[in-house]
Amino acid sequence: MHDPFRQRPGVDALNALLPGTAPGNLGIVLTEHGPDFLRATMPVDERTKQPFGLLHGGASVLLAETLASLGGYLCLAPDAGQQLAGLEINANHLKAVTEGEVTGTARPIHLGRATQVWEIRIEDAKGRLVCISRMTGAVIGR
Numbered sequence: 705m706h707d708p709f710r711q712r713p714g715v716d717a718l719n720a721l722l723p724g725t726a727p728g729n730l731g732i733v734l735t736e737h738g739p740d741f742l743r744a745t746m747p748v749d750e751r752t753k754q755p756f757g758l759l760h761g762g763a764s765v766l767l768a769e770t771l772a773s774l775g776g777y778l779c780l781a782p783d784a785g786q787q788l789a790g791l792e793i794n795a796n797h798l799k800a801v802t803e804g805e806v807t808g809t810a811r812p813i814h815l816g817r818a819t820q821v822w823e824i825r826i827e828d829a830k831g832r833l834v835c836i837s838r839m840t841g842a843v844i845g846r
Contacts, residue, residue, distance in 0.1 A: 706740070707740060708740060708779050708812050709775075709778045709779055710778065710779060710780060710781050710782065711780070711782050712737060712778070713778075714737070715734045715735060715736065715737055718734045718737070718774060719733060719734050721774075722734075726766060726770075727766065727767075727770040729751065730746060730747075730751050730752055730763060730766060730767075731749070731751055731752070732744050732746045732766075732767055732770055733745050733746075735807075737778075740811055740812070741775075741809050741810060742771050742774060742775040742778070742809075742810045743771075743807060743808065743809045743810075744767065744771055744807070744808050745805045745806065745807050746767045746807075746808065747804075748801050748802065748803055748804055748805060748806060749803075753802075757802055758800045758801065758802055759800070759801040759834070761795065761797045761835075764795060764797065764806070764826055764835040764837070765793060767806070767808045767824075767826060768793065768795060768808060768810070768826065768835070768837035768839060769790055769793055769837075769839055771808050771809075771810035771822075771824050772788075772790070772810050772820075772822035772824055772837075772839040772841065773788055773789075773790060773839075773841065775810045775811075775812065776788035776812070776820045776822060776841050776843075779812065779815050780843065784845065785845045786844065786845035787843075787844055787845055788820060788841040788842070788843060788844070789841060789842050789844050790839055790841050791819070791840045791841060791842050792839070792840045793838070793839040793840075794837060794838055795836070795837040796835065796836050796837075797834070797835050798834060798835060798836065799828065799832055799834045799835075801828050801834055804829045805829060806826050806827065806828055806829075806834055806835075807826070807827050808824055808825070808826045809824065809825050809826075810822050810823070811823055811824075813838075816843075817843065818842065818843055819840060819841065819842055819843065820840070820841045821839070821840050821841075822838065822840075823836070823838050824836070824837040824838070824839065825837075
């Protein structure tokens, strides 16, 4: 896919949006804004584990939706007065993780005037697929 992003504020500017929000509280850090993807890491620690010591599926979904929502926003024209709101998200949890960190990579599948569809792959430190997610978002605003 060609470069779909209309805005490239840089990962430092994106990370500055996270303190005091759910992604910030879970330790999510944007690490790379590539030519057709947005990438972030999330620790597997007391903030993101379920009571049985495994990475919580809800934390994985939060990472996925964070990446898709930010990525989708960056695909909108900066002066359009629009934003992306999640309509639906699904996730298949494929591998348990008990420590370290995971990395999520979001890529657009469809960028329409009214909707966007994003695929988010979450991998462990060894590059093994932990979770695959897909989010549909509505483009709202004028």
